[in-house]
Amino acid sequence: xxxxxxxxxxxxxxxxxxALFGVSLHVEPGEVVAIxxxxxxxxxxxxxxxxxxxxxxxxAIAFEGRALCGTPAHQIATAGIALVPEGRRLFASxxxxxxxxxxxxxxxEGAWTIERVCELFPRLKERxxxxxxxxxxxxxxxxxxxxxxxxxxxxxxxxxxxxxLAPAVINGIYAALPAILRSGCAILLVEQDIAxxxxxxxxxxxxREGRVILSGDSAAASREAIARAYFGEAEA
Amino acid sequence: xxxxxxxxxxxxxxxxxxxxxFAAGLSLLFGIIRFVNLAHGDFIILxxxxxxxxxxxxxxxxxxxxxxxxxxxxALGYAGQRLLLNRVVERGLLPAILVTFGLxxxxxxxxxxxxxxxxxxxxxxALDVASVALPGGINVGVxxxxxxxxxxxxxxGLGWFFxxxxxxxxxxxxxxxxxxxxxxxxxxxHLFAVATAIAALTAGLAGVLLMMKTNxxxxxxxxxxxxxxxxxxxxxLRNLWGTLAGGMILGIAQGIGARIDPGWQLLAxxxxxxxxxxxxxxxxxxxxxx
Numbered sequence: 001x002x003x004x005x006x007x008x009x010x011x012x013x014x015x016x017x018x019a020l021f022g023v024s025l026h027v028e029p030g031e032v033v034a035i036x037x038x039x040x041x042x043x044x045x046x047x048x049x050x051x052x053x054x055x056x057x058x059x060a061i062a063f064e065g066r067a068l069c070g071t072p073a074h075q076i077a078t079a080g081i082a083l084v085p086e087g088r089r090l091f092a093s094x095x096x097x098x099x100x101x102x103x104x105x106x107x108x109e110g111a112w113t114i115e116r117v118c119e120l121f122p123r124l125k126e127r128x129x130x131x132x133x134x135x136x137x138x139x140x141x142x143x144x145x146x147x148x149x150x151x152x153x154x155x156x157x158x159x160x161x162x163x164x165l166a167p168a169v170i171n172g173i174y175a176a177l178p179a180i181l182r183s184g185c186a187i188l189l190v191e192q193d194i195a196x197x198x199x200x201x202x203x204x205x206x207x208r209e210g211r212v213i214l215s216g217d218s219a220a221a222s223r224e225a226i227a228r229a230y231f232g233e234a235e236a
Numbered sequence: 237x238x239x240x241x242x243x244x245x246x247x248x249x250x251x252x253x254x255x256x257x258f259a260a261g262l263s264l265l266f267g268i269i270r271f272v273n274l275a276h277g278d279f280i281i282l283x284x285x286x287x288x289x290x291x292x293x294x295x296x297x298x299x300x301x302x303x304x305x306x307x308x309x310x311a312l313g314y315a316g317q318r319l320l321l322n323r324v325v326e327r328g329l330l331p332a333i334l335v336t337f338g339l340x341x342x343x344x345x346x347x348x349x350x351x352x353x354x355x356x357x358x359x360x361x362a363l364d365v366a367s368v369a370l371p372g373g374i375n376v377g378v379x380x381x382x383x384x385x386x387x388x389x390x391x392x393g394l395g396w397f398f399x400x401x402x403x404x405x406x407x408x409x410x411x412x413x414x415x416x417x418x419x420x421x422x423x424x425x426h427l428f429a430v431a432t433a434i435a436a437l438t439a440g441l442a443g444v445l446l447m448m449k450t451n452x453x454x455x456x457x458x459x460x461x462x463x464x465x466x467x468x469x470x471x472x473l474r475n476l477w478g479t480l481a482g483g484m485i486l487g488i489a490q491g492i493g494a495r496i497d498p499g500w501q502l503l504a505x506x507x508x509x510x511x512x513x514x515x516x517x518x519x520x521x522x523x524x525x526x
Contacts, residue, residue, distance in 0.1 A: 051419060053415055053418065073419060074417075074422055074424075077420060082419065083419050089416045092412050092413075094408055098408075102406055105402060106422075107420075148419070151420065151421065
């Protein structure tokens with residue numbers, strides 16, 4: 001009962017190409033879970049499928065016991081899952097203030113308000129009336145996370161948190177995760193940097209070619225086993 | 237001679253407001269849903285006939301039709317988008333063009349069946365002949381002034397709506413990235429329908445204003461569509477005030493052309509349009525590609 005997200009045997013397709021093969025994973029309330037894997041392993045497809053941007057091709061996704069496969073994206077967002085998509089996908093013709101304002105549209109009541117996300121990422125206030133397309137990569141990522149948090153989700157999916165960002169900027173954004181967890185929100189994140197992923201998460205799943213090939217507690221993870229899984233030499 | 241051209245200039249400017257209103261609905265749908273509504277001109281003429289029916293049935297002053305016809309058109313637009321156009325808009329430009337082309341033919345033939353091919357106009361009573369004298373011996377009809385004011389108010393209202401309301405911002409957001417609005421809990425199919433409702437509202441306004449201003453018949457839609465295209469392209473996409481300027485330039489060109497020779501009215505407008513298209517294909521006030 002207590003599982004926040006439970007995925008069983010999920011398949012997904014891009015046309016005739018199968019991107020996910022029977023992926024099973026779960027997230028408990030308040031947990032940070034990392035998804036690792038090389039490019040093309042299906043991580044972004046997995047996230048898009050959970051959020052309803054991509055069709056389920058088979059299997060089941062349950063969020064707080066409610067089946068999500070076939071539910072349109074806007075209803076999944078309302079149910080309590082927020083996605084920070086790959087490439088951030090901000091509304092480019094809207095200002096920072098307007099991106100945040102639309103983020104509050106029909107959002108659930110909760111800890112996150114526009115003031116609170118600006119305390120979390122003070123840079124946003126400095127860029128308030130700028131168009132989102134003029135932000136730096138780090139500022140865009142902050143705005144994308146802020147926009148997602150404003151929905152007051154119980155599960156936050158962050159795809160490629162550190163992609164294309166400078167190390168100092170990445171540290172700054174990871175420093176915000178504890179505050180997000182304290183608000184009662186679990187986090188499922190895709191991270192290319194394996195060491196970083198294991199350090200920030202309680203558990204991990206490693207994907208290769210659309211399949212979960214390794215999973216476990218991050219603290220007990222063997223770097224060698226992950227490296228082998230990553231590059232396709234895992235036994236079993 | 238000078239006074240005559242000054243008069244043509246003023247009349248053209250005033251007519252331009254109406255053209256800008258024709259154009260607003262067209263450019264709004266192209267901007268938000270990225271589809272070209274070939275039936276937009278026919279929506280305008282449909283609204284004019286609805287206004288005619290209302291005035292004939294109730295004896296109301298035609299200006300009061302502004303309170304009834306545009307909201308009715310908006311409801312029609314919303315339903316049409318949900319039931320019909322949402323099925324095609326995300327499959328590329330061509331299917332939507334074909335569907336709206338079909339709609340255009342259906343509306344024209346429906347109007348022909350119900351109202352016959354006779355040209356109609358709705359008299360606006362005392363407004364038709366009232367005029368005010370401007371310095372320099374130019375007389376301006378009150379009706380063209382009212383039409384111009386209504387058009388400018390409508391355009392200004394649209395601009396305000398897109399900047400300052402939640403729905404307006406959501407519509408700009410869906411224009412930027414349709415699937416992603418789902419992530420903030422918004423249904424893009426609903427937002428598309430709201431955009432079409434607003435475009436149909438402007439067509440309703442334009443139709444009621446047009447029915448007092450000129451003769452119209454069931455086949456008059458495509459010409460309005462053409463003026464709308466020309467105003468949008470002269471003024472530049474995604475710029476409401478540019479659209480107003482585009483409408484005015486088209487109106488002035490037509491007015492001056494008509495003074496030279498009545499047969500030149502439309503030709504002069506088309507020539508100015510072609511000139512702008514050749515010299516500044518993004519329009520006089522069009523922004524850079526983003």
